[in-house]
Amino acid sequence: MKILVSNDDGIFAEGIRSLANSLAAVGHEVVVVCPDKERSATGHGLTLHQPIRAEIVKSIFDDSIIAWACSGTPADCVKLALFGLLETQPDLVLAGINHGPNLGTDILYSGTVSAAMEGAVQNIPGIAFSLGSYTSREFEFAARFAQSLVQKIESQPLENLMLLNVNIPAVEEQEIAGVKITRQGIRRYIDVFEKRVDPRGKTYYWLAGEVQEDVEETDDQLLAANLPTDVQAIREKYITITPLQYNLTCGRQLSYLENWQIDNFSE
Amino acid sequence: MKILVSNDDGIFAEGIRSLANSLAAVGHEVVVVCPDKERSATGHGLTLHQPIRAEIVKSIFDDSIIAWACSGTPADCVKLALFGLLETQPDLVLAGINHGPNLGTDILYSGTVSAAMEGAVQNIPGIAFSLGSYTSREFEFAARFAQSLVQKIESQPLENLMLLNVNIPAVEEQEIAGVKITRQGIRRYIDVFEKRVDPRGKTYYWLAGEVQEDVEETDDQLLAANLPTDVQAIREKYITITPLQYNLTCGRQLSYLENWQIDNFSE
Numbered sequence: 152m153k154i155l156v157s158n159d160d161g162i163f164a165e166g167i168r169s170l171a172n173s174l175a176a177v178g179h180e181v182v183v184v185c186p187d188k189e190r191s192a193t194g195h196g197l198t199l200h201q202p203i204r205a206e207i208v209k210s211i212f213d214d215s216i217i218a219w220a221c222s223g224t225p226a227d228c229v230k231l232a233l234f235g236l237l238e239t240q241p242d243l244v245l246a247g248i249n250h251g252p253n254l255g256t257d258i259l260y261s262g263t264v265s266a267a268m269e270g271a272v273q274n275i276p277g278i279a280f281s282l283g284s285y286t287s288r289e290f291e292f293a294a295r296f297a298q299s300l301v302q303k304i305e306s307q308p309l310e311n312l313m314l315l316n317v318n319i320p321a322v323e324e325q326e327i328a329g330v331k332i333t334r335q336g337i338r339r340y341i342d343v344f345e346k347r348v349d350p351r352g353k354t355y356y357w358l359a360g361e362v363q364e365d366v367e368e369t370d371d372q373l374l375a376a377n378l379p380t381d382v383q384a385i386r387e388k389y390i391t392i393t394p395l396q397y398n399l400t401c402g403r404q405l406s407y408l409e410n411w412q413i414d415n416f417s418e
Numbered sequence: 419m420k421i422l423v424s425n426d427d428g429i430f431a432e433g434i435r436s437l438a439n440s441l442a443a444v445g446h447e448v449v450v451v452c453p454d455k456e457r458s459a460t461g462h463g464l465t466l467h468q469p470i471r472a473e474i475v476k477s478i479f480d481d482s483i484i485a486w487a488c489s490g491t492p493a494d495c496v497k498l499a500l501f502g503l504l505e506t507q508p509d510l511v512l513a514g515i516n517h518g519p520n521l522g523t524d525i526l527y528s529g530t531v532s533a534a535m536e537g538a539v540q541n542i543p544g545i546a547f548s549l550g551s552y553t554s555r556e557f558e559f560a561a562r563f564a565q566s567l568v569q570k571i572e573s574q575p576l577e578n579l580m581l582l583n584v585n586i587p588a589v590e591e592q593e594i595a596g597v598k599i600t601r602q603g604i605r606r607y608i609d610v611f612e613k614r615v616d617p618r619g620k621t622y623y624w625l626a627g628e629v630q631e632d633v634e635e636t637d638d639q640l641l642a643a644n645l646p647t648d649v650q651a652i653r654e655k656y657i658t659i660t661p662l663q664y665n666l667t668c669g670r671q672l673s674y675l676e677n678w679q680i681d682n683f684s685e
Contacts, residue, residue, distance in 0.1 A: 194461030194493070195526045202614070202622040226461070226527070227625070234610035235623055256539050256664055259462045260493070265526070272523050273606070303680060313668045315675075332675045334667040339540070343501035347469070355469040356502055358494070378672060392680065394671035397523055400601040401580045404661035405645060408582075408599045411574060413567070413659065 152305060155232050155241040155270070157185045158249065159193060159225045159262025162211060162218065166248035169290035170280060172213045173298055174245075182241065183218035184232035186225060186262075191251075195265035196224045203227055205236060225266035233273050243301065244270025244314075247280030248293050252318050255338035255382045258395070267314040268397055276304070277314035283385055284321030292327075293319045296390065316393040320385050331389040336380030339363050419572060420447045422499050422508040422537070425516065426492045426529025428456045429478060429485065433515035436557035437547060439480045440565055441512075449508070450485035451499035453492060453529075458518075462532035463491045470494055472503060492533035500540055510568065511537025511581075514547030515560050519585050521550075522605035522649045525662070534581045535664055543576035550652055551588030559594075560586045563657065583660040587652050598656040603647030606630050 154174055158167040162185050175181045184205065205221040212218045219236060221228045229244055246266035253261040258279075267277030278300065282293050296319060309315070316335075320327060340360035347355055381391040421441055425434040429452050442448045451472065472488040479485045486503060488495045496511055513533035520528040525546075534544030545567065549560050563586060576582070583602075587594060607627035614622055648658040 189467075192464040192466045194463040194491075194532065196461040196463045197527050197625060199458065199625055200456075202624050203611075204620075204622050224461075230610060230625070231623060234627075235613060258666065259532070259535065259539070259664055260464050265461065268526065272526070272604075300680070303678060307678060310671060310674075313671055330680045332672060332678075332680075334669075334672070335665050337539075343497060344470075346502060353471075355471050356498060357469050358464060358466055358497070360501075378676075392675060394668040394675055395666040396668040396671075397526055397666065398602050399525065399662040399664065399666070401661040401663040402601075404577060404580055404663075405599060405601070407577075408659060408661055409645075411570060411599075413570060413597045413599075 152242040152301065153180045153239065154301070155229065155237065155244045156181055156183045157225055157228045157244070157246050157266040159186065159191045159266065160250050161186045161189045162208060162220045164250060166250050166282065166290055168212060169294045170245060170248045170297055171216055173294035174301060175213050175215050177298055179301070181216045182232065182237060183212060183216055184221055184228045184236060186228060187220035187222055190224050190262050192260045193224045193262040194260050195226050195268065198223045198227050203231060205231060225262040226269045229266050229269035241275060243304065244275050244277035245280065245297070246277065248290050248297070249281035251281065251285045252283040252385065253279060253281040253316060254318055254385060255336035255380065257338050258316060258335065264316055268395070271312055271314045272397055274312065276309035279314065279316050281318045282321055283318055292324045313394055313396045316381070316395050318381060318385050318391045320388045320390065322388055326388055327390060328388040331379060331384040331391055333381040333384045333391040333393045334378050335393055335395070336382035338382060419509040419568065420506065422496065422504065422511045423448055423450045424452045424492055424495045424511070424513050424533040426453065426458045426460060426533065427517050428453045429475060429487045431517060433517050433549065433557055435479060436561045437512060437515045437564055438483055440561035441568060442480050442482050444565055446568070448483045449499065449504060450479060450483055451488055451495045451503060453495060454487035454489055457491050457529050460491045460529040461527050462493050462535065465490045465494050470498060472498060492529040493536045496533050496536035508542060510571065511542050511544035512547065512564070513544065515557050515564070516548035518548065518552045519550040519652065520546060520548040520583060521585055521652060522603035522647065524605050525583060525602065531583055535662070538579055538581045539664055541579060544581035546581065546583050548585045549588055550585055559591045580661055580663045583648070583662050585648060585652050585658045587655045587657065589655055593655055594657060595655040598646060598651040598658055600648040600651045600658040600660045601645050602660055602662070603649030605649060
């Protein structure tokens, strides 16, 4: 398969090297287009107000891989790859392996997920891979799992307009409990900002915060599916696979709002 | 009601002044926390790697309004307001009035929508307002519509974990066809990047692109609702109201993936 690989940790991150090389090693045609520096928590940002640069970089990845370092966000990278750099469209857009998890509502802020989602928006299925730890650098197992998941998709294709959000727990391989198909959980934080005073006596804030994880989803359809959330399953040391799509319409509220009869708003 | 107002066009934009002042004028308690400069297309980005500043600014808004200019993204602004600046939680988080539409899949990139969504993630209902033109500066009608929508919500509250994405067509008031409850459409672009060469002979790219709008949604549940998309309805000069939520789980794919039996991945 022809596979576009991006990330949000930047081109020097071990996670992307590990992912791209392991896919090239089993014969896939891999092209890397990723940020030239860390762009995590950029959400699905795009660069509108300045030009984007992209340059081919050598010797970071295996020789069979063409790799571009791009000045933009993860979403910029995938867009530029699809519309500017690649001569033919890839079969898959992969992102990661991210250094740190992308779970629950945190995926709204995730550059990794947004890179894979940009593929989905352009009608190319994608997978975002994240390793559940900021410190562990053991990407080898995660990369092998990515290999086998891509192989699975080769024989049982994903629907085009969607992507998978995959999180791998940061534990030893033999401790992994298995793989669970999950739904997106909710992650809230407490003590979100640290307020500090600079040497000149002026206040500033650092985003910090402790995760407070056990918040329950209210969507009936999702609850009916009777699946654990990604947040729950990874706590039990499962690899989580959450199918995502990019339509945010809140289906269950459509009829409530129609009964509003807002059309006579001017009265 | 106590209303937090933010945007992505920055504190000097006419849209936010018009929205905040018109709500204060009918007696709401309005607090503005918004970026100190334009931050459009920042998606749901957060500032993790540097501190955030926020300062009270005077004389931009009506005297009854407390307004903060913040160095962060729209999502940072709302997070900081809720967890650092405001003493009590607002009843609503409003964003806008954006200079330009936020329709279809473009909302993934929208700082305006992400500001309102940050409220929803924190369990406070929100509304994102956008005026469908980058040049029109006639925010007066849009601000009046915002007044009446907020009044509606006062009597018929929104569910907490959701938000409304409201787009107002940039036409004369008497040309507006009415209000439609809509679902999120899909917006794709053609000729996405302009490739240019700088004075030193190096290539750079500008994100550009022409909208190619008529792409159809494939979600059965949404199609069954038999509602127009936001993209369709605004073309017919309707004000569009799309209820959104932040769970991206692709419900229709859950059972397909379960049948994958991916659990035996190591075989």
